[in-house]
Amino acid sequence: MIASDALGRGIGAHPMLRALFRDSRTRIALVVLLLVTLGAILAPLLAPYDPTAHLDIEHLNSQPPSAAHPFGTDPYSRDVLSRLIYGSRVSLAVGLGSVALAMTFGIAVGIAAGYLGGAVDAVLMRLVDAAISVPRLLVLIMVVSLWGRLDLVPLTLLMAGTGWFAVSRLVRAETLALRDREFVLAARALGVPTPRVLVRHVLPNVIAPALVAAALSIANVILLEAALSYLGVGISTPTASWGAIIQDGAERVAELWWLTLFPGLAILVTVFACNALGDALRDAFDPRQLPRDDSDALFASEA
């Protein structure tokens, strides 16, 4: 106890962060996500070809992996490696963008419902209950079929709009518990105005569980985007996305295995890393793991 506490004072980092980075899952997950992110940012430098160029416009056929095309080409004679690298942009942009939006909105709704209670809570949560009872993929397909294929920004907004329900319920439950915690009461007793109580005393304490949900949610959105593309209602062609590449080879999976294997692996590894990060965050934020100083008896003279 004393040793770990001294360590805490020495390093000065938040104990939860230290617990997080001690976890090897976190480090592996972060390295994977960093590589994917770098790939997305540096796509124009890394990709050997233009992802939308038909390289062999005369024959337009799919070639197996070769030295010139390590991951082969698709039925439209586009380089799969280049499309894969550019496709990470779509997955990450939709994943991060929509989850960031969904978290912001979900946290705001959850805190409002949980802290204000009463009619506000009842109305907001019944709406969420209704929204959550409709399968997300169904809603997405419905909207897409009404509006036609979507670009990156509308797709991100759509994912965000259908992704905040669970977070708002989670945050509401946390807020309900926090509302009756003594430090919130103490803040009110010291004359802290309600908006400030919410921002300073409630929000920072619900961020942790919301972050866990966010990491898991990114994985879910990447899968959903792939599913939409695979179903042919995802991002507009010819933009490359991982689901779209799989779709391009879907009719001849046995023959054109490289069109399924490589983007499939990319999805698998990224989703796996997000989930691992989520789990690691969950463990790190478990307050029971925090070092505590209950050494009153030991330091009676000091106190």
Next chain:
Amino acid sequence: MTTPLLEIENLHTFFYTDNGVARAVDGVSFSVAVGETVGVVGESGCGKSVTALSILRLVRPPGRIEEGSVMRFEGRDLLGLDERGMQHVRGNRIAMVFQEPMTALNPVFTIGDQIGEVARIHAGMSKRDAWAKAIEMLKVVGIPAPEQRAGEYPHQLSGGMRQRVVIAMALVMNPALVIADEPTTALDVTIQAQILELLADLTRRLGTSVLLITHDLGVVAENCTRVIVMYAGEVVEEATTIDLFARAHHPYTEGLLGAMPRVGGEKDRLATIPGTVPPPTNWPDGCRFRDRCPYSWERCEAEHPPLYQIGGGHTSRCHLAEEPERRNHPHPPLAAQRGATAA
């Protein structure tokens, strides 16, 4: 007597629960003079803490302060203030020290930040000035190396240290009244005395009035000039501390005093009061203590006792004030008899 700092008249705070209306505070009146330390004692569920929260108007729905309650503080009607006016009172003129220093501090901010917040809100101080003020307050409450400690998080401090921080937060604005709700209950015995001494010393120097809520009559004896005994949402006895210990009148107070360990006292088991506080949704008619009282008679069932004046500002909510001879004929309380048949 000069005008009291805080005057509470006929305070009713009810909770509208699914199981009925809980009359947690049911007609409480008392006052606190400038510089005075008043003790409020009673067992769990008697309405002490709800009274404290009512004064700061921090009772949440389904709880509500009823019409007809009056709370005057520094000549102002607290119940007439709007939320902004109330925020100006809280932490500025009336501050509160909570029971659990473990949980009364926000785990994600440094203690310097949290003490400084009070100064920033009420005195409009800049971040830098508030930080300096926080360090000054840490010094005042006797925390060693305050410059360094100010940058630490609550979990890095021991329970006693944390309660000092809570006291520092309460005293930042030099309030006229500090409400301390069981400030030492959660602490080790060795630390309890230090914390109480600190609180007493600081409030004496600053001329702060204190409303000290406790279930420990020993704490009252050492710190308070006057005592209010609460039972079942009501004040059942009020007296100066000396008077209360010398001539406790209400059988409940007698029971509390009997349940206190004394140095050189009998070495047998401590006396207890049989039974428990009745549920606040269903206070009995008549005297609310009668089932647990060794003197109760027919009148106690028929007639709710008023607060009788028994001389020298000493009041007691017991019919014994009018029929003192009944004190000579104690009997086992109904609750004890019921317990015996049940066993």
